[in-house]
């Protein structure tokens with residue numbers, strides 16, 4: 001069932017979606033429908049994020065600092081912008097494990113050699129922001145938002 005585009009904008013569209021979803025879910029609960037596939041999760045990409053993405057000017061400055069003085073200074077610039085404590089970047093693949101490229105643990109972001117790139121750094125920085133701001137977020141949501149945050153900060157960059 002397609003979601004109708006309503007003139008009143010995104011809010012109305014979400015309202016419509018929620019009522020449709022409720023209808024389908026009710027049918028499922030009443031055994032009138034064999035399965036129920038929630039579609040609202042698919043909308044969350046466009047949903048407002050808990051942590052605001054900095055302006056273009058700030059994002060460009062971040063990239064400039066990164067080019068001139070490297071990743072640690074660039075991350076320091078952003079944590080300064082957000083008014084939180086610094087996040088330390090540590091290049092140590094053994095700390096990462098699980099076949100991952102990077103991980104975050106209490107103010108320290110660990111990276112493998114291969115994993116040390118702008119995208120992963122901004123992704124881990126998001127975890128640091130969540131930690132520093134003491135936000136309560138489900139792990140899956142946090143991972144999704146961290147990717148989204150990195151994509152938004154590095155907007156227009158095909159190479160990370």
Ligand SMILES: [Zn+2]
Nearest residue numbers: 123127143146
């Ligand atoms: Zn992550």
